[in-house]
Amino acid sequence: MPDQFLFATEVFINGLMSGVLYALVALGFVLIYKASGIFNYAQGVMALFAAMTLVGIMDGQVPFSHIINSVFGTNVHHFGWHVPAMLAILLTAGVMVLFAWLVQRLVMRHLVGQEPIILFMATIGLAYFLEGVSDLMWGSEIKKLDIGLPQGGSFWIEDMTAGLGSDNFYGFFIDNLDMVATVVAALLVTGLVLFSQYTKQGRAMRAVADDHQAALSVGISLNFIWVLVWSVAGFVALVAGIMWGTKSGVQFSLSLIALKALPVLMLGGFTSIPGAIVGGLIIGVGEKMFEFAIGPLVGGATENWFAYVLALLFLVFRPQGLFGEKIIERV
C-alpha cells in the first residue's frame, strides 16, 4: 500500500474521532430543540460551566471565594480536600439538574407560548449570565481537568500498524482520549435513544414537543418534562465538557465549541439524534480530509472555514438537513 493512502486513512480515522466530539456538543442542542422547540444558545456555556464545576469540586475550591474574601476580608480559597473523580462527576450532575430546575422556574416558565425567537433571545441572555456566574464561582484562570482518562497517542495501535505497506511507515497515530470519547458517545446515544423511545418519560417528552395542550390532556406535567429535558441536556453538556476540557483545558474558549456544533446541526438536522452523530462525523472527516487533500493547494487553514461553507451549501439545497423533519407549511 502506498504511504499516501495510509496517511489518508489515518487522517480519515482522526476525522471520525474529532467528529464524535462535535457530535457530543450538537446532541445537547438537538435534545432541547426536539422537546421544546428552543434553540439553546447556552449549550456551549453549559459545557464550560459543567467542566469548571467539575474541576472546582475535585480540587475542593470554595465557590464564590473572590466575593467572600472581599466582603468578609477573609482569605479562603480551598477547603483543603480533594474529591474523587466519580463522586465529583455525580455532584456536578446534581448541580446541572439544579441548574435545569432554576432555568425552568425562573426563565422558561414565564415564556410559555412565546415566539421561538423570544425563547432564543432568552437563551442568549442565559448564556452570558451563566458565563459570568462560572467566572464568579470558580475564577477565570485556565484549569487542567484530569479525571484519569487516558491521553496521548495509542502506542499499541501505533506498534500494531507500524511497517504496514512499506518498512518506513511509522504506524497510525490515534489519540486515546478520542477513542474513549467515541465509546462514551456511543453509550450516551444508545442510552438516549432507549430513553426517548421506550420509557414513559421519553414518550411524554416526545408528546410535549408535539402538542402542549394534548400532552396536558393525557396527564403530562409540562414543567416536569421541561426540567427533565434541561437536565438531560445539562448531563450531555457535562460529558462534552469533560471530553473537551480534558483535551484542551477548561477555559473560556470551551464555550465557543457551540459554534462548531452549528454546522453539524445544519447538516444533520436540528431534530434528529442520529443526525447529530452523522453530521458530526461528516464535518469531522470532511474538514480533515479537505485540509489533507486541498489544504496544501490553497495555503492551508481550511479547517477554520470548511464546516461553515458546507453548512451554507446545505442551507441552500436542503434546509432541513439530512435527517431533519421536512419543513411543511400547511395553508
Added chain:
Amino acid sequence: MQDGYTTADGRKIGGVVMEMKNITLRFGGVVAIENISFDIREGEIRAIIGPNGAGKSSMLNVISGFYIPSEGEVWYRGEKRPQMRPYKVAQQGIARTFQNIALFEGMSVLDNVMTGRLGHMKSGLFAQALWKGKAEAEEVVNREVAEKVIDFLEIQHIRKTPVGRLPYGLKKRVELARALAAEPKLLLLDEPMAGMNVEEKEDMSRFILDVNDEFGTTITLIEHDMGVVMDLSDRVVVMDYGKKIGDGTPDEVRNNQQVIDAYLGVSND
C-alpha cells in the same frame, strides 16, 4: 333522582360523579359563565348545548382544569376538588378531546393512543428502557388495552400511519381513541361532530353510544347540533350567554320555552 334513575331504554344510571356548584368564570370584564350548577351521573351521556358563544367550551375547560373558575366549587367523586393543574385532573381519570383536535401529529396512530396509557405506567425508568421484568408485562397490558380501543373504533388499518397525514374525520376518531385508552372515569368530548358530514356524524354518534354501552363510560359532550344531541344524550344542560336556561331530559328541554327562544330567536314586538 338522588340515587340515580333508569333511562327510557332501560339503562341504570348511578350516583353523582361530578357536580358543578355555582360556577362563575370571568375573563377581565367578560363573564363567560355565570353561576351555573349541574351534576353528571355515573354511566350517563350528559350533553351541554347552546348557541355559539354560550360558554360551553369554557364549561368543559373548567371541568378538565384548563380554566380555573372565578367562583364556585367543583365536586368530583364526593370530594371538593382543590385548584388543580390540567395534567393532575387528567391523572384523576378525566380524559378529554378538543374542538380543534390536539393530537401528536408527528407520531403514529398507535403511539398517540399509547400516550393515553402514560398514567398507567408505573415501572422504573431503567426497567422500561431495557424492557425487563415488570416493565415488559406492563407494556404488554397497555398495548392490549390500546389495541382493543383501536379495534373498537375501527382504526386498525391506520395504526402505523402518522396522524398528520389523516383526514379530519379520522383524526377526531384517533383523538377519541387516545382519550378512551386512558380508561377514564369521565370522558369529555368537545364538539365531537364539528365539521363532519352526515355520514361521519352518524359513525361518531354510533361510537359514542357504543363506548357508553360497552365500557359503561360516563360521557359529557358539547354540541351545537341539536338533532344529534337529542338522540344521543340522557340529560341535557342548555346554556345561552353564559347562563343556564334549561336542564333535563331531551324531551323536557325541547319543550322549554326559553330554549326555543334561544335557538330560534324572539321577536321583539
